[in-house]
Amino acid sequence: MEKRVINPWEWQKKRSYVQAVEVKKAEATLYIAGQTAIDENGNSSTGNMKSQLLQSIQNLEKIIAEAGYECRNIVRLNIYTTASEEFFECFDLFEQWINKHHIQQASTVFEVKSLFETLKIELEATLVK
Template identity: 40%
Template sequence: MDRRVINPWEWSVAYGFQQAIEVTGGRRTVYCAGQTSVDKDGHPQHEGDMTAQAHLSLDNLETVLAESGMTPANIVRLNVYTTDVDAFFGATESLGERMGRDGYVVSMTLLGVQRLAFPELLLELEATAVA
């Protein structure tokens, strides 16, 4: 797979995302369901803590990717749904450090929503990965 980052404006890089990613030569695409801050039995965790929920959501996303034989470096699209945009921005420094370390290079959309599947969830991550 070849990946080309497209950024006509560089401001988005400071926020941890690319304007677009072109993929050529990919043979497999994995469309991940939204991953949230739940344990292995599907019970919500870390009520009220955006940073902890975001990290567990990333853990769960990475588990799904690993099961498909992929890593965060394969993600080309990440949609973030949150019930609290301001709290999400408060967690971005910690998330940005982790995502940089783990090889995320993604186009991303952040959407504020009224609620998620369980009221205590603050964040849901939906990814598309290509290999």
């Protein structure tokens, strides 16, 4: 697989994403449905944004590993949140995860009216290998 990052500006580097990712000669593509802070029994979290973000990341990582991919192969990551201000208050946690796995993804943050039950954040990813 060949991956090329297109970043005509520098400012987005401070926000832990890139403007575009071109993929050539990919062996496979994995589309992951939005991952939230729902536990293995299907119970929605009632926790704060930080704890929900952590659980959402853990759930995303579990699916990525089960599928035989690596987090560094995320090329698109959409973030849905019911409270963007709260999300950006714990953005450092998100950035640490991005940096840990050397992820360079095209990304969009959407503030939505609601998510399932008590959920505040949802992560939807596309990966290639």
